[in-house]
Each structure stands twice: as C-alpha cells, then as structure tokens.
Amino acid sequence: MPLSPTPELMRQQNRAMLLQAIQEQGPISRIDLASLLNLNPATITRIVRMLMDEGLVIEEGEGENKGAGRKPVLLRFNHRAxxxxxxxxxxxxxxxxxxxxxxxxxxxxxxxxxxxxxxxxxxxxxxxxxxxxxxxxxxxxxxxxxxxxxxxxxxxxxxxxxxxxxxxxxxxxxxxxxAAVGEAEVGSMKEQPVFALFYLGHQSLSCLSINGQLHTGRLGLAADGRSLAAVVCEDGLMNAYQVANGSSPQPPLIFEAARNAAPAAVQAVEMMAAALAQAAAWVKHLAGIQHVVIAGPWIRSADPLLPAIRRQLAALTEEAPEIVPAALKTDxxxxxxxxxxxxxxxxxx
Missing domain, CATH: 3.30.420.40 (ATPase, nucleotide binding domain)
Structure with a gap:
C-alpha cells in the first residue's frame, strides 16, 4: 500500500510549485495563482507570505480588476534575492x-x-x-x-x-x-535545441547539446586512426607550422601570418580546418547536427580558420552543417x- 505524503512534504511541494509558477508566469496575482495551481487562497496567502519573508517574492504593481472590488496586487520573483x-x-x-x-x-x-x-x-x-x-x-x-x-x-x-x-x-x-551552455542561453544557439560545439585551444573538446542534454567528448578519429583532438590543439598547430617553417610561434601569431597569406601558416591552418571539417561531418552523420559552433581561445584570432573549415566541409559532403563562431567569443x-x-x-x- 503506497504511503500518503506527509504534511511537511506537501508543504514543500506546494512551495516549490508556487515559486516556479511565479518565476515562469509572474507578475501574477494571488487569485490567479490559486486558480492555476488548484490550491485554496488561504494556502496561497500563507506560502506567499513565507516567500516574501525570505525575500524570494516581492509585490509589484496591480493587475486588472476582473470584477468589483480592489485591483489584485501582482507578485514577481526576486532574482536578486x-x-x-x-x-x-x-x-x-x-x-x-x-x-x-x-x-x-x-x-x-x-x-x-x-x-x-x-x-x-x-x-x-x-x-x-x-x-x-x-x-x-x-x-x-x-x-x-x-x-x-x-x-x-x-x-x-x-x-x-x-x-x-x-x-x-x-x-x-x-x-x-x-561554452555550450553560454551559447545556448544567450549566444548564437539560443533558438537552436540541437547543436554541436567545438572548443579549440590548449586542448580541444566537443559538446553535443541535444534538447538541453549535454554530451562532451573529443573530436573523433582521423582517417589514419589518430585522435583529431591531438591534431587540433595548440601543440598540433605549432607542430604543423614548424614542419613547414622550422619555427613554432604561438597560435595567435600563426593565425595572423595566415591572415597575411604566409605559406607555412596557411598550410598549418588548412591542416586544422581539414581535421575540424571531418569532425563536423561526423557529428552531422552521427546525430543529424545542423549547426556547429566554434568556441574557445582560438576564436580571438582564428577568422582565417572558419572559411577554411567551410571550404573543406563542402568538399567532404553536400549536406554540411553550418559553421558558426561563438557569439559570446571568449566569454x-x-x-x-x-x-x-x-x-x-x-x-x-
């Protein structure tokens, strides 16, 4: 025989429901809360008084009067509590x-x-x-x-x-x-429930965001069996440049050189783009991903990388996902x- 909820548990559940309703529906009146949650007005009054004492709910203005009498006082959630x-x-x-x-x-x-x-x-x-x-x-x-x-x-x-x-x-x-949470909440993916994010920098990671569920991991494997994350990282970029030029400056300088069409830098950036295009094509095939966000420290100076990824993707597949720079940049x-x-x-x- 199932146990009946205790009075304390019912109070906690009612408090949680009411607070969520004010967060999502506010400003809202007490009478509308009672109707929305199917709770009696006395219960609403008691819980609201408790939430106001805690600073979580405040009164703000008056609503429309649906009949005779005073206008109802509206309640809203106090985000700064x-x-x-x-x-x-x-x-x-x-x-x-x-x-x-x-x-x-x-x-x-x-x-x-x-x-x-x-x-x-x-x-x-x-x-x-x-x-x-x-x-x-x-x-x-x-x-x-x-x-x-x-x-x-x-x-x-x-x-x-x-x-x-x-x-x-x-x-x-x-x-x-x-980075995926930031872009989903207030960045480039605010209206997209499904997307992938590649975080590029000292080490590279990927995150799939599927209807709010986050799945993190590496970038996959290259055709030769190597980890793409071992290729697309600071050391990988500097090594690729060193093979062609004999020196290994920091990534911002390599991207700047690629912007100025220096052959060794362009070659290194193209190598990174080829690996990222392969990773993007893989997540498109695996999960039907239509949008791939590029984020991380490289986004500061990697504008030569984005068109290179798009170009490499077009050569790999006719149904390429959209490559999007992080709207929040390094934030x-x-x-x-x-x-x-x-x-x-x-x-x-």
Missing part, C-alpha cells in the same frame, strides 16, 4: 562574475595568476567581486568554475578545497560544456559557468 558566481580560469588569469538568479551580471573582476590556481587565489577573486558591494556576500549561494588548461581532476580538488573554505556548494565542468565559458551556477541555485531556493 540570491546570487551566484561563475569563474573561468585561463592560462595566466582568472575571471569571475557575480550574477543574480536571472543570470544578470552585477560584478566582474579579473586577477592575474603567477602560478597554478589555488583555492586561496579563488577566494581572493571572490573577495574582489564582493568589494563592489559587500552585501553580495550574504546572498551568495553557489559557485561554478571551469578552466581552459587544467584537468578535471585539478578542478575537483579545487572544488573540494573551495567548498571547505567558503562553506558553499561549488560545481565544476569542462570548458566545452560551459562563452564564463557566461556558461554563470548559468550552470543559476541551475544549481534554482534547486536550493
């Missing part, structure tokens, strides 16, 4: 952003890194973010971090240490996942960390 922090760790710096539960940025700071990132350095960054408004500290509920260069094992260690120091939940994800992972933190916070309010 709780705050989150998203952090992106790059090669020699880390950037953090304080945002509210709507993902709206409130403060942003960048600190230089003299050595490997540590929990202490991350705490220093949060203190910098709080300096704009010390009141942020009391409303902070969670953080999310990602790194362009460090392994997930390193991030897990940082997460554990940071949770211990701050006493708050911390999540961490690889850069491809975060895609930072914005993604913000929205990942918002998702965690939404489960705790």
């Amino acid at each position: 709780r705050l989150i922090i998203g952090i992106n760790i790059a090669h020699h710096q880390m950037t953090g952003m304080v945002a509210d539960l709507g993902g709206n940025p409130l403060s942003r700071r960048t600190l230089l890194l003299a050595k490997k990132p540590s929990a202490e350095a991350l705490v220093d960054l949060t203190e910098e973010l709080f300096s704009e408004n010390p009141g942020f500290r009391q409303r902070l509920v969670t953080l999310c971090i990602g790194s362009e260069k460090h392994s997930m094992d390193t991030l897990y260690t940082l997460r554990t240490e940071l949770e211990h120091q701050l006493g708050l939940p911390v999540s961490c994800y690889d850069q491809a996942v975060l 895609a992972s930072l914005i993604g960390a913000v929205y990942m933190a918002v998702r965690v916070a939404d489960t705790t309010v």
Whole structure:
C-alpha cells in the first residue's frame, strides 16, 4: 500500500510549485495563482507570505480588476534575492562574475595568476567581486568554475578545497560544456535545441547539446586512426607550422601570418580546418547536427580558420552543417559557468 505524503512534504511541494509558477508566469496575482495551481487562497496567502519573508517574492504593481472590488496586487520573483558566481580560469588569469538568479551580471573582476590556481587565489577573486558591494556576500549561494588548461581532476580538488573554505556548494565542468551552455542561453544557439560545439585551444573538446542534454567528448578519429583532438590543439598547430617553417610561434601569431597569406601558416591552418571539417561531418552523420559552433581561445584570432573549415566541409559532403563562431567569443565559458551556477541555485531556493 503506497504511503500518503506527509504534511511537511506537501508543504514543500506546494512551495516549490508556487515559486516556479511565479518565476515562469509572474507578475501574477494571488487569485490567479490559486486558480492555476488548484490550491485554496488561504494556502496561497500563507506560502506567499513565507516567500516574501525570505525575500524570494516581492509585490509589484496591480493587475486588472476582473470584477468589483480592489485591483489584485501582482507578485514577481526576486532574482536578486540570491546570487551566484561563475569563474573561468585561463592560462595566466582568472575571471569571475557575480550574477543574480536571472543570470544578470552585477560584478566582474579579473586577477592575474603567477602560478597554478589555488583555492586561496579563488577566494581572493571572490573577495574582489564582493568589494563592489559587500552585501553580495550574504546572498551568495553557489559557485561554478571551469578552466581552459587544467584537468578535471585539478578542478575537483579545487572544488573540494573551495567548498571547505567558503562553506558553499561549488560545481565544476569542462570548458566545452560551459561554452555550450553560454551559447545556448544567450549566444548564437539560443533558438537552436540541437547543436554541436567545438572548443579549440590548449586542448580541444566537443559538446553535443541535444534538447538541453549535454554530451562532451573529443573530436573523433582521423582517417589514419589518430585522435583529431591531438591534431587540433595548440601543440598540433605549432607542430604543423614548424614542419613547414622550422619555427613554432604561438597560435595567435600563426593565425595572423595566415591572415597575411604566409605559406607555412596557411598550410598549418588548412591542416586544422581539414581535421575540424571531418569532425563536423561526423557529428552531422552521427546525430543529424545542423549547426556547429566554434568556441574557445582560438576564436580571438582564428577568422582565417572558419572559411577554411567551410571550404573543406563542402568538399567532404553536400549536406554540411553550418559553421558558426561563438557569439559570446571568449566569454562563452564564463557566461556558461554563470548559468550552470543559476541551475544549481534554482534547486536550493
């Protein structure tokens, strides 16, 4: 015989339903909430009073009067009742952003890194973010971090240490996942439920976003059995240039040289484009992907790469996916960390 829900569980369920309704339907009146959720007005009044005491719901204006009497007071969700922090760790710096539960940025700071990132350095960054408004500290509920260069094992260690120091939940994800979330929420893929993202930089990763489900991995295999991720990365690009030129400058200089039609740089970029075209054709064949976003540090200076990928794709298949540069550019992972933190916070309010 199934157990009946306890009064406490029913109170929690009603609170969660009402808060979600205000988030999604607000501004909305108490009477409309009662009708929408099929709850009696007394229950609505009690839960709303509790949510207002917590600062999660505020009154805002008046609605239309559907009969005699006073106009109903409207309720809306207070996105600034709780705050989150998203952090992106790059090669020699880390950037953090304080945002509210709507993902709206409130403060942003960048600190230089003299050595490997540590929990202490991350705490220093949060203190910098709080300096704009010390009141942020009391409303902070969670953080999310990602790194362009460090392994997930390193991030897990940082997460554990940071949770211990701050006493708050911390999540961490690889850069491809975060960049995909950023582009899906407010970037080039906001209206596309299905797409792939290739994150290009120190190491290259891919992420498939299928109706909100994220699947991360490498770029696949080349025809000779090599990992495409081993070809399309900083070392791969510099090695390709070195074979043709004898030197190995950093990727931005190689892309700049390709922009100026230097033969060795053009050859190296074409090699990267061929590998990426193969990866894009593969995800199109595998999952019917129509859009592939190019993101990561290379997006700063890789404009010679995009037309090369499109050209190589056209030679591979007549049904090529669209190649799209990340609209958020190098901020895609930072914005993604913000929205990942918002998702965690939404489960705790």
